[in-house]
Amino acid sequence: MIRILCLHIAENQASYRYRVEQFLPYWKKYGIDMQPLRITSKSYPEKLSIALRSGKYDYVWLQRKPLAPIFISIIARNTRLIYDYDDALYAIESYLKRKPKPTQPGSKQIIRRLNTTLKKSSIIFAGSPILANYARSFNPVNTFIIPTSYSKLPEQSPTAKNGQTLTIGWIGNSGNLYFLSMIDHAASAIQQRYPSVRFSVMSGKAPEGLKTKWEFVKWSKEGENAWLDAIDVGIMPLEDDEWSRGKCAFKLLQYMAHGKPVVASAVGANLYAVLNGKSGFLASTEAEWETAFESLVSSQQLRLDMGETSLKHFLTAYERQQVQEQMATILHKHYKQIVQIPGNR
Structure with a gap:
């Protein structure tokens, strides 16, 4: 049994839920004993104590939060460090229009901590x-692509709704509402041309200052699946910048798992999550967004066909069990190597 201490970010963060929590009930099936421990909000003495005791484990899995170099050095000396990250922490967030604070992505402190963590992992x-x-520029041999995953839903097939209203939906945290402004012209044009089309957003707050009329649904863990079931098309607009190119297309996976056709900016991981013209559309301009909306709004059969392809692509590449098996294989292969070569870090 491989013993791993997983130091993770706050439990209310989506990154924790989908890159740590959803795997926890299954690790022992793969011969892995995973012990989760929240690292955020820990004091300096608490972090030091954790680092000093890290040798009790075969690995310490650090999720997203790059720690100060002193803690990383102690952990890497005592055991083996696994670093898991799903955001471009080396870049400034798209919606941040000022110099980042020291604790924010893109700051000198975070970049220094990230680079140290990557080197010592x-x-x-x-x-x-x-x-x-980015990681391979510091650690070329032991870097692996592990997409964010989503658990398979009960057996279902995409079905066309009989109602007159068609819903185009976006789900995400409040900070990412910024990206809706990038498709505002296209969305409002469709809304005016097709009165039966509504745009729905599930988030912490409603979008502001847009021409498009968005119906706001307050996000809740309990209501998320029902909302995803209710929409007809899922969207993910992004800016083509360094921060957005590092995103992991998670909201697309949510739509895909529910058998929805998708429209997304042709940026970063979206290029792999969307089978352009088959499971949905990739768009680079507002004109392309409007054309994609028009195609899906005007053809129920296209929505159904793309939804089926979207679900199949999800099950093949992004379903939780598939991704967990990939990680387990990597871990066991690495552990076998270090057992054969004592002292190997």
Whole structure:
């Protein structure tokens, strides 16, 4: 049994739920004993104590939060470090229009901590090809692409609704509402042309200052699946910048798992999550967004066909069990190597 201490971010973060929590009930099936421990909000003495005791484990799995170099050095000396990240922490967030604070992505402190962590890690799990490319500049051999995954839903097939209203939906945290402004012209044009089309957003707050009329649904863990079932098309607009190119297309996976056709910006991991013209559309301009909306709004059969392809693609590449088996294989292969070579870090 491989013993791993997983130091993770706060439990209310989506990154924790989908890159740590959903795997926890299943690790022992793969011969892995995973002990989760929240690292955020820990004091300096608490972090030091955790680092000093890390030798009790075969690995310490650090999820997303790059710690100060002193803690990383102690952990890497005592055991083997696994670093898992799903955001471009080396870049400034798209919606941030000022210099980042020291604790924010893109700051000198975070970049220094991230780079140190990547150099000293025995295994790196990167959430997208872009993140993997960055990590490989520091750790070329032991970096692996592990996409964010989503649990398979009860057996279902996409079905066309009989109602007159068609719903185009976006789900995400409040900070990412910024990206809706990028498709506002296209969405409002469709809304005016097709009165039966509604746009629905599930988030922490409603979008503001847009021409498009968005129906707001307050996000809740309990209501998420019902909302995803109710929409007809899922969307993920992004800006083509360094921060967005590192994103892991998670909201697309949510739509895909529910058998929805998708429209997404042709940026980063979206390029792999969307089978352009088959499971949905990739768009680079507002004109392309409007054309994609028009195609899906005007053809129920296209929505149904793309939804079926979307679900199949999800089950093949992003379903929880598939991704967990991939990680378990990597871990056991690495562990076998270090057992054969005592003292190997």
